[in-house]
Amino acid sequence: MNESSAQIERPLEPKKRAIIVGASAGIGAALLRVLVEDGYHAAAIARRQEALQELCTEINTRAARSQTGAGRAYPYPHDVSNSGEVPGLFQQIVHDLGGLDLIIYNAGVMPPVALNEYSFEKDASMVQVNLLGGIAWLNQAAERFERTGQGHIVGISSVAGDRGRIISPVYNSSKAGFTTYLEALRNRLTRHGVNVTTIKPGQVETAMLAHVKKRLWVITPEAAAADMLKAIKSKKQTVYVPRRWGPFMLIIRHIPSFIFRRLSI
Amino acid sequence: MIDELTQTINIDQEKISLNWERGPMAMPTERLEELVAWGRASRTVGYVFRPSTVDDLRAVFGLAEASGRTVTFRAGGNSYGDAGANGENIILSVTRMNRILEWYPQTGRITVEPGVTLQQLWEYILGDGWWIPIATGTMKTTVGGCAAMNTHGKNGWQAGTFGDHVESFELLLPSGELITCDRQQNRDIFHAAIGGFGMLGCFTRLTMQMKRVYSGLIQVETYVTRNLAETMSYFEAHVAEYDYFVGWLDAMVRGRAVGRADIHKARHLAPGEDPMPAQTLRLENQRLPANVMGIIPNSLIWRFQRPFWNDFGMYFVNMAKYWAARWHNHNSYRQPHALFHFLLDYFDWDKPFGPGGLIQYQPFIPVANAEAAFGEIFRHCHKRGLPNYLSVLKRHRPDPFLISYGVDGYSMAMDFRITARNRPRVVQMTRELDEIVLKYGGRFYLAKDSTLRPAIAAAYLGDETIARFTALKQRLDPDCLLESNLWRRLFKDGGSG
Numbered sequence: 210m211n212e213s214s215a216q217i218e219r220p221l222e223p224k225k226r227a228i229i230v231g232a233s234a235g236i237g238a239a240l241l242r243v244l245v246e247d248g249y250h251a252a253a254i255a256r257r258q259e260a261l262q263e264l265c266t267e268i269n270t271r272a273a274r275s276q277t278g279a280g281r282a283y284p285y286p287h288d289v290s291n292s293g294e295v296p297g298l299f300q301q302i303v304h305d306l307g308g309l310d311l312i313i314y315n316a317g318v319m320p321p322v323a324l325n326e327y328s329f330e331k332d333a334s335m336v337q338v339n340l341l342g343g344i345a346w347l348n349q350a351a352e353r354f355e356r357t358g359q360g361h362i363v364g365i366s367s368v369a370g371d372r373g374r375i376i377s378p379v380y381n382s383s384k385a386g387f388t389t390y391l392e393a394l395r396n397r398l399t400r401h402g403v404n405v406t407t408i409k410p411g412q413v414e415t416a417m418l419a420h421v422k423k424r425l426w427v428i429t430p431e432a433a434a435a436d437m438l439k440a441i442k443s444k445k446q447t448v449y450v451p452r453r454w455g456p457f458m459l460i461i462r463h464i465p466s467f468i469f470r471r472l473s474i
Numbered sequence: 475m476i477d478e479l480t481q482t483i484n485i486d487q488e489k490i491s492l493n494w495e496r497g498p499m500a501m502p503t504e505r506l507e508e509l510v511a512w513g514r515a516s517r518t519v520g521y522v523f524r525p526s527t528v529d530d531l532r533a534v535f536g537l538a539e540a541s542g543r544t545v546t547f548r549a550g551g552n553s554y555g556d557a558g559a560n561g562e563n564i565i566l567s568v569t570r571m572n573r574i575l576e577w578y579p580q581t582g583r584i585t586v587e588p589g590v591t592l593q594q595l596w597e598y599i600l601g602d603g604w605w606i607p608i609a610t611g612t613m614k615t616t617v618g619g620c621a622a623m624n625t626h627g628k629n630g631w632q633a634g635t636f637g638d639h640v641e642s643f644e645l646l647l648p649s650g651e652l653i654t655c656d657r658q659q660n661r662d663i664f665h666a667a668i669g670g671f672g673m674l675g676c677f678t679r680l681t682m683q684m685k686r687v688y689s690g691l692i693q694v695e696t697y698v699t700r701n702l703a704e705t706m707s708y709f710e711a712h713v714a715e716y717d718y719f720v721g722w723l724d725a726m727v728r729g730r731a732v733g734r735a736d737i738h739k740a741r742h743l744a745p746g747e748d749p750m751p752a753q754t755l756r757l758e759n760q761r762l763p764a765n766v767m768g769i770i771p772n773s774l775i776w777r778f779q780r781p782f783w784n785d786f787g788m789y790f791v792n793m794a795k796y797w798a799a800r801w802h803n804h805n806s807y808r809q810p811h812a813l814f815h816f817l818l819d820y821f822d823w824d825k826p827f828g829p830g831g832l833i834q835y836q837p838f839i840p841v842a843n844a845e846a847a848f849g850e851i852f853r854h855c856h857k858r859g860l861p862n863y864l865s866v867l868k869r870h871r872p873d874p875f876l877i878s879y880g881v882d883g884y885s886m887a888m889d890f891r892i893t894a895r896n897r898p899r900v901v902q903m904t905r906e907l908d909e910i911v912l913k914y915g916g917r918f919y920l921a922k923d924s925t926l927r928p929a930i931a932a933a934y935l936g937d938e939t940i941a942r943f944t945a946l947k948q949r950l951d952p953d954c955l956l957e958s959n960l961w962r963r964l965f966k967d968g969g970s971g
């Protein structure tokens with residue numbers, strides 16, 4: 210990677226720098242696109258090296274053509290299950306970018322799980338990617354941001370974390386855990402001048418949704434990313450994307466257990 | 475899988491960094507600090523180390539090499555721009571290397587470590603009847619920082635720059651080698667490291683010649699001019715009669731009066747003029763009052779200034795200063811050295827500018843073009859709606875150092891307020907001002923710079939000078955261990971980047 214363009218800093222023209230974990234496809238790829246268009250120099254992290262490289266090249270070619278001071282995307286292949294790599298890679302990326310203003314943890318998996326299936330293998334992979342990976346990456350950012358008194362942490366959680374449901378016990382738990390973790394980070398870091406935003410998408414038309422049968426208010430990843438950028442810019446604490454999921458989940462959260470147990474949602 | 479989970483929970487910090495093959499050695503996050511430029515217009519994050527010995531300096535060079543990071547020295551942190559910044563890399567603060575090593579009160583020769591501040595210096599020597607030869611507008615600067623930027627005072631046309639008073643120094647190279655430089659030994663390095671903004675090595679020990687004084691007081695006279703032309707001709711006619719000469723210009727007023735000035739001229743007292751030098755040379759008699767008018771503590775003054783620090787308010791502040799000065803025109807009084815030189819230190823000069831801070835823009839223009847250039851610059855600032863709040867005029871002479879801003883002429887230090895909204899407009903305007911400065915054969919001063927581009931730096935320094943400097947850097951620092959944001963912005967890759 211040629212990082213010199215990110216590293217030259219002019220005092221009065223500070224650059225915006227971001228890391229997106231889980232950026233090769235779906236919502237993450239759409240987020241990468243809007244951030245670069247918005248002027249960010251963004252490190253894109255995911256396992257699939259080729260997909261990542263191709264996406265970054267395409268985004269950068271377009272950015273180079275635009276007149277409006279777009280940023281640049283830099284691919285960093287990495288599997289979040291290898292948490293041991295994270296501290297070194299985090300430092301390396303921040304060094305390459307020349308700083309960090311924003312980190313988005315978006316990596317997530319939701320393997321299809323049958324109603325009567327209790328596979329530890331699948332369940333552990335969800336905890337590993339959706340929760341532990343998030344902790345590994347965001348802890349790094351939190352420590353740095355706390356020390357320097359600035360920065361923005363964003364976690365892509367899910368409406369699925371708001372309730373435990375029959376179809377996805379561990380996906381729900383991983384997202385509930387992630388949401389609570391983000392809340393705790395916010396409570397720790399606000400006093401140090403750091404923003405923490407929890408984003409809870411509803412249903413978004415990506416590979417993850419392919420095996421999901423029940424569908425409601427499905428939006429495109431592009432629409433989701435546009436809403437998310439808005440929420441990030443206005444430094445929201447918790448947002449549902451799209452917004453109508455907010456009141457809807459308020460009701461769902463308040464359905465008493467004796468009823469919820471009997472529903473098939 | 476279970477194994478994997480437990481493994482990832484018991485993370486071993488040591489192993490991580492080595493595990494990730496592409497990554498160099500991990501840096502200790504506890505060293506991360508936000509570093510704010512003087513004036514608060516820009517900030518960076520770096521890993522800060524504060525060694526107290528040369529061996530510890532070497533150890534940090536070693537860490538830099540092992541971790542693939544570059545090093546920038548930082549001292550008082552009084553540079554306005556990015557000379558002491560090195561984003562995401564190592565900041566080697568020399569502030570704890572601050573011992574006075576040798577002092578000869580008979581000859582005025584002193585040897586110090588680089589982190590000794592000008593305040594430490596004058597407070598130490600004044601009792602013996604000596605003063606610092608070149609004083610910056612703040613005494614929080616260090617000897618190392620002043621040598622690295624080759625600072626000037628209000629006496630530039632006759633006393634030269636800081637480097638002119640340095641007799642020799644020791645420079646620690648990135649290789650760990652310590653070399654001695656003076657006007658005979660390592661002559662080329664001597665003339666390039668002074669003014670070399672910390673890019674050739676670290677000053678670890680400097681020997682300087684101080685200036686003899688016969689009183690703790692200095693004789694000051696004031697004079698008020700009505701416009702820029704009068705200001706410039708008054709300077710040219712009278713500067714040689716004094717030791718110090720400085721003009722505080724009003725650039726807020728529009729039209730013909732722009733550039734009217736409150737001029738302060740000062741001279742040292744000759745032996746005998748002060749009947750009681752032993753008393754006036756005492757430190758106690760240099761101290762300034764801690765309150766203004768005996769009521770308002772200095773630390774709170776900025777709160778009273780803050781409401782005026784905008785285009786509208788500053789128009790009246792400058793006007794009030796002008797008329798107050800006219801009221802006292804042709805005033806003559808004696809003042810302690812510290813008060814004359816370091817008045818700004820007694821107030822929080824940057825705070826009234828608000829959260830966005832300020833930058834300074836200080837072009838140096840040859841005598842023949844100075845009036846035309848400054849007039850055009852003032853008019854251009856008004857045209858762009860970005861007048862400068864405070865303008866300070868000084869007289870200079872050329873200097874023998876490689877990276878030089880010296881001219882036989884004048885400099886105008888201009889303070890511009892920065893806000894989140896006006897930042898792009900200020901950047902655009904400084905580019906236009908750069909063209910004006912070049913047109914009049916002017917130069918720039920890196921300690922005050924935040925906005926120059928490689929092409930402008932190449933134009934005023936000349937390609938040959940830059941080539942000589944980079945060749946010397948290549949020789950002394952072949953692995954390019956020493957880099958700063960300023961270096962990357964203006965000179966790295968031959969200035970093309």
Ligand SMILES: Cc1cc2nc3c(=O)[nH]c(=O)nc-3n(C[C@H](O)[C@H](O)[C@H](O)COP(=O)(O)OP(=O)(O)OC[C@H]3O[C@@H](n4cnc5c(N)ncnc54)[C@H](O)[C@@H]3O)c2cc1C
Binds near residue numbers: 552609610619
């Ligand atoms: C209120 C105010 C008034 C000022 N007035 C004047 C003035 O009248 N005249 C003038 O010329 N300047 C003036 N300045 C600018 C200031 O003098 C210079 O920026 C000076 O270099 C600051 O010294 P410092 O010790 O704070 O160094 P820093 O700003 O910390 O560092 C400056 C440079 O020196 C290098 N450096 C520091 N220590 C070493 C070392 N030991 N070895 C090698 N390199 C080193 C750094 O890498 C950096 O590039 C003023 C600044 C302020 C804030």
Ligand SMILES: NC(=O)c1ccc[n+]([C@@H]2O[C@H](COP(=O)([O-])OP(=O)(O)OC[C@H]3O[C@@H](n4cnc5c(N)ncnc54)[C@H](OP(=O)(O)O)[C@@H]3O)[C@@H](O)[C@H]2O)c1
Binds near residue numbers: 257318418
């Ligand atoms: N789609 C929805 O309806 C919906 C709803 C609510 C919440 N969400 C959440 O939104 C986020 C994005 O989902 P999406 O719909 O965009 O899914 P997606 O299209 O499957 O994309 C997931 C992204 O995460 C990355 N990823 C997965 N496992 C990884 C690992 N082990 N290491 C590194 N990166 C990994 C993937 O890259 P590689 O495969 O290249 O590694 C990919 O870039 C997820 O957290 C998901 O839970 C989605």
